[in-house]
Every structure is written in C-alpha cells, then in structure tokens.
Amino acid sequence: MDTIALAGSIIARCHAELSERIVPGVSTGEIDEFVEKFIVAHERAIPAFKGLYGFPGSACISLNEEVVHGIPSTKRILCEGDIVSVDIGVQLDGWYSDSARTFSVGLISEEARALLDVTSLALAAAIKATVPGNHVGDIGAAVVDICEDTDYGIIRELVGHGVGRELHEEPQVPNHGLAGDGPLLQEGMVLAIEPMLSAGTPRIKTLDDGWTVITADRSLSAHFEHTVGITPYGPRILTSA
Numbered sequence: 001m002d003t004i005a006l007a008g009s010i011i012a013r014c015h016a017e018l019s020e021r022i023v024p025g026v027s028t029g030e031i032d033e034f035v036e037k038f039i040v041a042h043e044r045a046i047p048a049f050k051g052l053y054g055f056p057g058s059a060c061i062s063l064n065e066e067v068v069h070g071i072p073s074t075k076r077i078l079c080e081g082d083i084v085s086v087d088i089g090v091q092l093d094g095w096y097s098d099s100a101r102t103f104s105v106g107l108i109s110e111e112a113r114a115l116l117d118v119t120s121l122a123l124a125a126a127i128k129a130t131v132p133g134n135h136v137g138d139i140g141a142a143v144v145d146i147c148e149d150t151d152y153g154i155i156r157e158l159v160g161h162g163v164g165r166e167l168h169e170e171p172q173v174p175n176h177g178l179a180g181d182g183p184l185l186q187e188g189m190v191l192a193i194e195p196m197l198s199a200g201t202p203r204i205k206t207l208d209d210g211w212t213v214i215t216a217d218r219s220l221s222a223h224f225e226h227t228v229g230i231t232p233y234g235p236r237i238l239t240s241a
C-alpha cells in the first residue's frame, strides 16, 4: 500500500500543478505533455495509461460532454467556461495508482459548478463507505444517496475497480448499488473509486475514434477518482499529496 501511495502522491501533486495550468487557450495535448514530463521526472515512475490497451496519451483528458478516455490533442483548445477531466495513472516499482479530477476552465456556469461539487461530494461519501466490514454495494449506495435529490445521471456502464499489480483488477466497483450487496471489503484491499455523473442522461456512447466516451445527450459530465486503501482505521486515500 505504501508504494501505491508514493505513486499516488505523484498524481496528486501533478493535479495540483495542473489546477494553475488549466486556463483558456491551453490545448489538451499540452496538458498531456506536462503530465508525462511531471511523471517521468520522478525516478522509476511511468505513465500507466500510455500504451495501455493502445491508448496514445499519458492522461485521459475529457472535455464537457466527454465522460472518460478523451485523447489529448494539440488541436483541442480549452475555452473559458469548459470543464475538463484529467485522469492519470502512475506505475512505480510494479505498483499502480489511479486518480481523476474535473477542473473548471476560467469562469464556469453555476450549473457546471454544481455538477462538479456534487460529483466530488459523491466521491467523498463513497470513500467514507470504504471501510472493513462494508460491502462493495455500500460504495455505490453512497453515490446514489448523494445524487438522490438531483436530476443528475449516474453513469452505470463504467465502474471503479481494484488496483495493485495491475491498473484494473477485481472487484468491479459500480457507482450504484445496495448497502450490504457484493464482495466484502477487507483490510488491505485497494480500490479505485470513481463516480462519473452527467447533468442529463446516464446513457453514454463511444465516438468513432474508439476511445472517447460521451453522454448520449451531450450533457456535461464530471469525474472524480481516488485510489483508496482499506485499513483497520478506515479508508486511506492513496492519491493525496
């Protein structure tokens, strides 16, 4: 868990640096280049997404209606009012860490701000439920709870996952569920918890590039993710600075 936390701290610091660099006029290709340089500046750290299943970038960078897996491009320029998710994976000494955050570009609408806030709250609630003795379903139930009084869609076709020697391991961690359902959460497990919400439909589709997942109605989407270790004392966020 400690090596995953080391890898995770690189991601957390990279995200913190990005919050100052994500401004109107910057391209998603430039963000990707920054992420890659930031990661490899750390001895033995490797951008985990690059080449994974054939993905071309070091970060998945998804704009507005894009949910996940956006391909970075120097032709894709951020504009005032956009929201942009930057999902980063780091491998260090054979251990993986995974974290995503949705940033605002300059001033954003109240609607967009509310979506970011609720998605981030959903992640916090989901992490709180990640304790020994709970079940995977408790994590999804916490996300559903936060969204209950909103019109937001919970993206159900994409899920969180175990993390460790591989980026994607068992169990799957759905963002919906029933308390007490699914695999038991036990001390020592490490999970990537990653609610994805849309301002409209929960349905998604994949673009012709074979990667970019968007909301079916092109409504805005937000994504927050932490890699979390389960300890006897409760959840330990491994992707923090």
Ligand code: MG
Residues within 6 Å of the ligand: 087, 088, 098, 099, 100, 225
């Ligand atoms: Mg991720």
Ligand code: MG
Residues within 6 Å of the ligand: 098, 160, 161, 192, 194, 225
């Ligand atoms: Mg993940």
